[in-house]
Structures are given as structure tokens and as C-alpha cells.
Amino acid sequence: MRYSTHRLASFTAALLLSLAVHAGTPARAAEPLRIGIITDMSGQYSDGNGAGSVAAARLAVADFGGSVLGRPIEVVYADHQNKPDVAAGIVRQWLDTGGVDVVAEGVNSTVALAVQGVTRERGRIFLISGAGTSDLTGKECSPTSVQWTYDTYASANATAKTLVGMGGKTWFFLTADYAFGQALQRDATAAVLAAGGTVVGSVMISERQGSGFGYGLTAIPVRPAAQNPPGSTPQDVEAVRLGRIAAFLHDDLADAGVGRAGAA
Known part of the structure; x- marks a missing residue:
């Protein structure tokens, strides 16, 4: 997230003040207090987090x-590679033998759930x-965690209630197929329905499937005959498909009564 590095800095400062109040025993006075930043140093979240979060x-x-x-404060970090098993292994080693006292960040919801465990x-x-x-403070909540920046419940309710109130009552979701996207679709669906809107469908899109724009075809009512006219060649079908994608990116969803609020 764009502002997470700034918020992490202020949160770290708040943590240090708390630790000053609830300090350890004098016997540990000379030992460093270590904060471990588990982050994405090389993948899709590295620009907004990664090295910036460590800094x-x-x-x-x-x-x-x-x-x-009297205890010097050290910041250590590791690249979780957007893999929950890698993240969990690093954090387990940090806490068991690495002398890390506090873990921070955990960008990527699937990773954060594993780390929180x-x-x-x-x-x-x-x-x-x-x-x-929102599962981090919902069904997977922990008494020793704080979700500092935002969550899918807040984002979904603010967006969905506003857009339904503006007339965007029919929704179709193009959803990133991992913990964040799944939670956002769930929370947004509940908000849309509570506000009097309807959800007509959804498509889960993995990272390997790219941007997902082509899946907009699923959201647009098209007569079956128009999808595959008699005698059409594979090239004809592909041309129709690309044309429909282009139309989706512009006006077709609006014409069909389906608004666009962004990708999950």
C-alpha cells in the first residue's frame, strides 16, 4: 500500500513508547530489542513496501x-517472497532462536495470516x-496483533454503500484469488446487499492469469449466437473476443447496468 511505509514508521514509534513503559527485566538491559520487518523485497508489493518499510x-x-x-534497538528484515510458508518459517526462526521481540508489516494478506498464526x-x-x-481481526484474530492501516471491511463498506447510493446497484466482481481479494469480495457483497444492491456474478483471477480484463466478458449479457456465429473461424472468435474486451473497458458494463469500482 502506498502509505504503509509512513504509517509503519509512526506505528513503530508508538510501539517503542509502549515497550519503554512495559520494559523487560534489568538482566536483559544490555540485549538488543529486535524488530523484524517481514516484507516483500522483490515482488509486486516491493515498490510500496519492501526497502521503504525497512527504512x-x-x-x-x-x-x-x-x-x-538501556537496550539498543535493532531492525532486521527478510523477504517473504509472497509465500506464506516462507514467511512463517522466517518468523518462527526469528522468535525461537533469532532474538526478535516484535514482528512488523507482513504485506500480502495470505502472508500476514500465516505470520499471525x-x-x-x-x-x-x-x-x-x-x-x-478483515479476517486478521475477525475469525483469525490474535490478542497480540494490531492491524494498523486499513482492512477490507472498511474499504468495502465505504465504497459499496456510496456507489449503491449513487445508483450503482448492480455489481459484478473481478476478484484477485487470494486472501485479500476473497475477503474484499465477501465484505463488499454484504455491503452491497445491505444497501439494496444486487451482485450478478464474479470471477476469481489468479496472478498467473494477468490483469483480468478479458474476464469482463462474463459480466456483459451477450446472446449465445453472437458468441460463436455459424461458420466462424478461430480468428473470427478471437476478433469478437478482443472487441468485447475493448467494449468492456469503455461502455458495455455501464450499458448493462454494471458499474466499475476497481479491482479486488
Whole structure:
């Protein structure tokens, strides 16, 4: 998320103040307090998070003075590669043998859910910044986690209620097929229905399937005969398909009464 690095910095500062109040025993006074940033350093979220999140955390530590009650503060980080098993393994090692006291960020909702499972088991703090699924504070909630930036419940309700109120009552979802997209579609569907709208369908799109624009065809009412006219060649079918995609990107969904609010 674009603003997650800034919010992570302020959240880290708040954490350090809390740790100053609830400090460990004097016997640990010389040991570093380690904050582990589990983030995407090389994938699709790396531009808005990644190295920027690490830098933001280190700036927050510097603003705080670099130590808490005599304990120097260290920031460590790792690339979760957008793989929940990789993230869980890294965090488990951090908490068990790496001397990490707090885990932060966890961008990518599927990753964050896996990390939260580990921190919940270990009773450690997890500062979630960048992962949006409302399951993190819903069915998978943890007493040691805080979801700092946003979640799908807030985003879905703000958008859906506003657009239904403006007349956008018929909805079709093109949904990213992972934890965030699934939660956003679920929460948005509930908001649309509660506001008096209808949901006519949805398509789940994996990362391997690209942008998903072609799936807009599913949302547009088309007569079966027009989809595959008698005697049509594969080239003809492809031309019709591309034409329908182009129309989808412009006016067809609006003509069919289906609005566009963005991708999940």
C-alpha cells in the first residue's frame, strides 16, 4: 500500500513508547530489542513496501533515540517472497532462536495470516501494516496483533454503500484469488446487499492469469449466437473476443447496468 511505509514508521514509534513503559527485566538491559520487518523485497508489493518499510522503521528508531531503557534497538528484515510458508518459517526462526521481540508489516494478506498464526502461538506482538483482509481481526484474530492501516471491511463498506447510493446497484466482481481479494469480495457483497444492491456474478483471477480484463466478458449479457456465429473461424472468435474486451473497458458494463469500482 502506498502509505504503509509512513504509517509503519509512526506505528513503530508508538510501539517503542509502549515497550519503554512495559520494559523487560534489568538482566536483559544490555540485549538488543529486535524488530523484524517481514516484507516483500522483490515482488509486486516491493515498490510500496519492501526497502521503504525497512527504512521507515529505522527512521522511527532513530527518532526515538535508538534505545529503550538501556537496550539498543535493532531492525532486521527478510523477504517473504509472497509465500506464506516462507514467511512463517522466517518468523518462527526469528522468535525461537533469532532474538526478535516484535514482528512488523507482513504485506500480502495470505502472508500476514500465516505470520499471525506463528506470533499468536508464541505470544509475540505482530504489527500489521499493508495486509488488508478483515479476517486478521475477525475469525483469525490474535490478542497480540494490531492491524494498523486499513482492512477490507472498511474499504468495502465505504465504497459499496456510496456507489449503491449513487445508483450503482448492480455489481459484478473481478476478484484477485487470494486472501485479500476473497475477503474484499465477501465484505463488499454484504455491503452491497445491505444497501439494496444486487451482485450478478464474479470471477476469481489468479496472478498467473494477468490483469483480468478479458474476464469482463462474463459480466456483459451477450446472446449465445453472437458468441460463436455459424461458420466462424478461430480468428473470427478471437476478433469478437478482443472487441468485447475493448467494449468492456469503455461502455458495455455501464450499458448493462454494471458499474466499475476497481479491482479486488
